[in-house]
Amino acid sequence: MTASMATSRASGRGSTTGRDGSMAASSARVAAMNGASAPFIALEQVEMMFGTHRVVDQLDLTITRGEFVSLLGPSGSGKTTILMLLAGFLQPTAGSICLGGKRIDHLPPHRRDMGVVFQNYALFPHMSVADNVAFPLRMRRVGREEIEQRVTRALDMVQLQHLRDRRPAMLSGGQQQRIALARALVFEPSVVLMDEPLGALDKQLREQMQLDIRDLHRRLGLTIVFVTHDQGEALTMSDRIAVFNRGRIEQIGSPTEIYDRPASRFVAEFIGETNLMAGKVTTTGPDGSLIRLDSGEDMAASAADWPAAGNEALLSVRPENVTVQPVGTARRTERVNIMQAKVADSVYQGDHLRLHLDCGQRRMIARLDRQVADYAVGTQVDVVFQADNCRVIPT
Amino acid sequence: MKAAKIVFGLLAVTFLMAPLVTILPLAFTSSDLLSYPIRSFSLRWFEELMISDAWRMSIVNSLVIGAGATLLATVLGTLVSLGLRRSFAFSGILKSALLLPMVVPAVILGVGMQITFIQLGLVNTHVGVIIAHTVVALPFVIVSVSGSLAGIDMRVERAAMSLGANPLRVFGHVTLPLMLPGVLSGAVLAFATSLDEVVLTLFVAGPNQRTLARQMFSSIRENISPAIAAAAFVIIVGTVVVAGLVLLFRAAAQRQKPSTVTV
Known part of the structure; x- marks a missing residue:
């Protein structure tokens, strides 16, 4: 993370000279944070129809140079279609796509200068590892000696120099993924597109690759568009996450924004786990809002100006923000919500404890530190959660 | 149970091989008659194949016509398979129509x-026979090439595009090398089809286009000399070699051995 503190800003393309590892930290995150830079990739009012089925619906999205943006959503939400549109395998039925200020939506894939990493790696089975990595350079008619140097450097980068003469079929999934990565990066594309690249790997390898890709992104100052349906992966890796639902972007923001301040029920439920309570907004404002639940209790929530008072809304609170105390010990204040509940189930999960709580007709889940005294099933408890951890979201 | 399987298997193989086992040794008889017992062995009938104008011409014809039909069927069949790769309106019907020569009785064709x-003035010409053989050989090429194309992951071609290859280079560097085993085994099957095609040849070929198979067919009626057995031996050896090549290509398609290519 110290890399993000660097103040010097290297451009995505120029910084690739630092592939040897000696270069100063890239500014990816800085660029993402100041947000003032001109958009590098801009999708405007993009629409994609397959027959009568609208897969992408009037979508706007801008990405800054050096940014790592994840497109997150369930299958069929249009995220992969966006990637295919960026790569040029599909043409949008309406709207425009610009890269560095120039329209690219009419360009064929081979003239777009984007490195694509596919879920199944899509290595050339009839070529050696070295020939796979050399392929984009050969297509660009790079000289023989330079190809040799750059392939060697790219294979060093993914630490697979020793496999250069093997065929892809002889490599493990993780090794094939690294080769696909090296092949997509060796020609220093302006954008790297990744379509669920880690989907086929086992958990441990996946986590290692997540860190490796994030490290490459930071070191090389790459602009990466990363498609995934795994929220954990998106939270770990991204500068920004665009949450997709039915061809639209439901919310776009930093991982913290998305997780802590979900803008809709879909986002709240798709990213992590949440407790939702239906009610009606009583007051809104910068100092906090109030919501009257359908069950009659008033609950305080964090600042909100929408939905307006009088509207139906949901109160969302994450299980890790819910605590439990022996019955009668909790004190209700303006910024602390309290509920009476009975422990319905207590599940030991190793590093934490999950309590299923019965609050009238409602069920809540609390995620507790396992050091906390164990609550037996059937015990009456006070459920406590801070107003600042409660979000009012539209139904 | 296991013993029963083995016995049944042996019986089936015997049934299939018996005609070959019967005829092939007669190619080496020194007698004038195509019959057992063989009193002494000689290669005189192979000599006869080489010396006799009729036999020699038929072997040359078979090679020329076979080569022409193979080339034509392979090129056309490969193009058809590439064209039918993505389905479009009536593509299914088109493919069935192209495979029709496999099921239509040869007499009707x-x-x-x-x-x-x-x-068209093509009767009694080499071109005519080549075209006729191409028609019956084409389905074998289409089936073989389509099969190998179906095995190519489209994403591999997409990857090549995104890495900077224009459509022509995608074909040359990725699609063609990956489909090549299918093309080669299709070509081999086409040649084998042409080699033992008799019925169409009877209809469209004149005396100057007599192929080896056609020559055997007619010489059986004229005189039953052991030269037929010798010719059969030649064709069978040729076919076995050809079948061996097909197996070799298929194996090559499966195998992924370390390459010696370096950058």
Whole structure:
């Protein structure tokens, strides 16, 4: 993370000279944070129809140079279609796509200068590892000696120099993924597109690759568009996450924004786990809002100006923000919500404890530190959660 | 149970091989008659194949016509397979139509071709026979090439595009090398089809286009000399070699051995 503190800003393309590892930290995150830079990739009012089925619906999205943006959503939400549109395998039925200020939506894939990493790696089975990595350079008619140097450097980068003469079929999934990565990066594309690249790997390898890709992104100052349906992966890796639902972007923001301040029920439920309570907004404002639940209790929530008072809304609170105390010990204040509940189930999960709580007709889940005294099933408890951890979201 | 399987297997193989086992040794008889017992062995009938004008010409014809039909069927069949790779309106019907020569009785095809070829002046020409053989060889090429194309992951071609290859280079560097085993085994099957095709040849070929198979067919009626057995031996050896090549190509398609290519 110290890399993000660097103040010097290297451009995505120029910084690739630092592939040897000696270069100063890239500014990816800085660029993402100041947000003032001109958009590098801009999708405007993009629409994609397959027959009568609208897969992408009037979508706007801008990405800054050096940014790592994840497109997150369930299958069929249009995220992969966006990637295919960026790569040029599909043409949008309406709207425009610009890269560095120039329209690219009419360009064929081979003239777009984007490195694509596919879920199944899509290595050339009839070529050696070295020939796979050399392929984009050969297509660009790079000289023989330079190809040799750059392939060697790219294979060093993914630490697979020793496999250069093997065929892809002889490599493990993780090794094939690294080769696909090296092949997509060796020609220093302006954008790297990744379509669920880690989907086929086992958990441990996946986590290692997540860190490796994030490290490459930071070191090389790459602009990466990363498609995934795994929220954990998106939270770990991204500068920004665009949450997709039915061809639209439901919310776009930093991982913290998305997780802590979900803008809709879909986002709240798709990213992590949440407790939702239906009610009606009583007051809104910068100092906090109030919501009257359908069950009659008033609950305080964090600042909100929408939905307006009088509207139906949901109160969302994450299980890790819910605590439990022996019955009668909790004190209700303006910024602390309290509920009476009975422990319905207590599940030991190793590093934490999950309590299923019965609050009238409602069920809540609390995620507790396992050091906390164990609550037996059937015990009456006070459920406590801070107003600042409660979000009012539209139904 | 296991013993029963083995016995049944042996019986089936015997049934299939018996005619070959019967005829092949007679190629090496020194007698004038195509019959057992063989009193002494000689290669005189192979010599006869080489010396006799009729036999020699038929072997040359078979090679020329086979080569022409193979080339034509392989090129056309490969193009058809590439064209039918993505489905479009009526593509299924089109493919069935192209595979029709496999199921239509050869006699019917033969009659139709004879009538057509007379109109076009192709009867009794090498070109005519090559075209006729191409028609029956084409389905084998299409089936073989389509099969190998179906095995190519489209994403591999997409990857090549995104890495900077224009459509022509995607074909040359990725699609063609990956489909090559299918093309080669299709070509081999086409050659084998042409080699033992008799019925169409009867209809469209004249005396100057007599192929080896056709020559054997007629010499059986004229005189039953052991030269037929010798010719059969030649064809069978040729076919076995060809079948061996097909197996080799298929194996090559499966195998992924370390390459010696370096950058």
